[in-house]
Amino acid sequence: MIATTPSPPRVVLYEGPGSEPLAAGERTTLIGDLLDRGFRVTAADATASGETVGACIVVGRFGGSPPELAATAAEVSLLDVTGLLPETIIEQVEATRTGEPMNRPEGPDTWKPWFPVIDTDRCTNCMQCLTFCLFDVYGVAGDHTLRVENPANCKVNCPACSRVCPEVAIMFPKYHAGPIDGSPVRQQDVAAEKMKVDISALLGGDIYEKLRQRSEGAKARFSKERDAKQALSERRRCLTKLADAAQIPREVLDALPTPEEIERRTAAAAEKAAAALAARESQTAG
Amino acid sequence: MTDAAKATTDKTTPRILYCRCAYAQVVPPEVKQEVLAGLAASGRGFEAVADLCEMAARRDPQLKSLAADDRPLKIAACWPRAVQGLFQLADAALPKQGVEIHNMRTDSAAEVLAGVLGEPATAASGEDQS
Numbered sequence: 001m002i003a004t005t006p007s008p009p010r011v012v013l014y015e016g017p018g019s020e021p022l023a024a025g026e027r028t029t030l031i032g033d034l035l036d037r038g039f040r041v042t043a044a045d046a047t048a049s050g051e052t053v054g055a056c057i058v059v060g061r062f063g064g065s066p067p068e069l070a071a072t073a074a075e076v077s078l079l080d081v082t083g084l085l086p087e088t089i090i091e092q093v094e095a096t097r098t099g100e101p102m103n104r105p106e107g108p109d110t111w112k113p114w115f116p117v118i119d120t121d122r123c124t125n126c127m128q129c130l131t132f133c134l135f136d137v138y139g140v141a142g143d144h145t146l147r148v149e150n151p152a153n154c155k156v157n158c159p160a161c162s163r164v165c166p167e168v169a170i171m172f173p174k175y176h177a178g179p180i181d182g183s184p185v186r187q188q189d190v191a192a193e194k195m196k197v198d199i200s201a202l203l204g205g206d207i208y209e210k211l212r213q214r215s216e217g218a219k220a221r222f223s224k225e226r227d228a229k230q231a232l233s234e235r236r237r238c239l240t241k242l243a244d245a246a247q248i249p250r251e252v253l254d255a256l257p258t259p260e261e262i263e264r265r266t267a268a269a270a271e272k273a274a275a276a277l278a279a280r281e282s283q284t285a286g
Numbered sequence: 287m288t289d290a291a292k293a294t295t296d297k298t299t300p301r302i303l304y305c306r307c308a309y310a311q312v313v314p315p316e317v318k319q320e321v322l323a324g325l326a327a328s329g330r331g332f333e334a335v336a337d338l339c340e341m342a343a344r345r346d347p348q349l350k351s352l353a354a355d356d357r358p359l360k361i362a363a364c365w366p367r368a369v370q371g372l373f374q375l376a377d378a379a380l381p382k383q384g385v386e387i388h389n390m391r392t393d394s395a396a397e398v399l400a401g402v403l404g405e406p407a408t409a410a411s412g413e414d415q416s
Contacts (some may be wrong), residue, residue: 002340007348010348027327028319031322031334036336037336038308038340042331042332043326043332043333103340105309113340114339117368117371118374120371148375171367171368173364173365173369173372174307178365181312181365181391182369182371183365185367
């Protein structure tokens with residue numbers, strides 16, 4: 001679970017007074033290679049952030065006389081890399097890490113950060129995505145608005161929920177095309193209703209009818225969702241057609257739970273969405 | 287420069303944030319490498335992260351720290367809408383003013399470098415430039 005995986009330490013590349021600077025090429029190589037291994041790097045000067053969140057490794061060519069650390073810098077360690085080449089510096093930085101393995105861009109158990117990102121300027125909190133998603137990615141925030149609660153539950157390379165969003169408000173920044181990748185939403189994305197037409201067709205042409213029904217009130221809105229057979233059939237039809245259109249990896253379909261589990265999850269999601277909508281309506285009325 | 291003048295300069299000098307997008311290949315490798323080389327050769331300090339998406343997913347407190355700083359911020363990453371959403375997801379919403387986001391998915395390295403190393407963003411001018 002990414003939320004509990006250790007954050008990568010911050011490496012501060014110090015080249016100020018008391019340290020010999022690296023050549024520009026070395027600096028680029030060192031920083032690039034550290035980033036490709038998942039580290040965060042601060043190339044320090046007067047404008048660099050002074051924040052001290054998390055562990056920090058200060059790397060510099062101190063000529064054998066590294067500066068003394070302030071007593072409060074408990075999480076800061078110093079690494080004198082005088083005379084070392086970038087690849088050796090990286091080995092030494094790696095050697096300072098202990099404890100649980102961190103997520104890495106290249107690794108046997110790499111988690112690719114693939115999850116929905118909400119454009120809150122567009123989202124109307126209709127909760128369609130929450131109701132649609134079977135993997136508990138979405139949740140409801142304390143103010144009853146939509147929230148991406150469990151990003152790591154999302155199925156890598158699957159953008160299906162973005163296709164059910166009537167407001168084009170769901171992005172997947174690592175998607176290959178717009179507007180799902182976060183590029184500006186053009187009028188034709190909404191007005192020409194290409195996405196909506198696709199979804200309407202994928203769902204058998206009845207999504208707008210459902211949306212109209214849902215707008216009549218929270219209770220009525222979710223009555224159909226509680227029809228488990230219909231919900232299951234709708235979702236399977238949608239996913240299969242999306243997969244056929246090369247938009248959803250087959251692995252996602254293969255990862256679908258049993259019909260009974262889908263029924264349970266759908267009901268739970270619909271209930272959560274209905275409660276959030278009811279709370280928002282009550283807030284608005286109050 | 288007096289101490290007071292230096293303090294003012296430090297407050298208005300933009301910070302620079304570079305995202306490597308290390309977990310995917312959606313940013314052209316030659317662009318992100320050239321931007322990094324330009325930053326490394328500039329003599330300016332900057333923050334570089336492996337992947338803003340990965341940090342947002344873990345709701346990394348370092349994002350809050352980056353967003354909360356009073357100084358202007360210039361970001362070399364991807365689509366501004368996505369970057370803003372990522373910070374928001376991490377409960378670290380970027381301020382509406384004083385932030386520029388330059389898009390390495392669509393712009394050339396020269397354009398991105400000119401954006402992040404160019405004139406300081408100010409509260410009045412700080413809207414997305416991509």
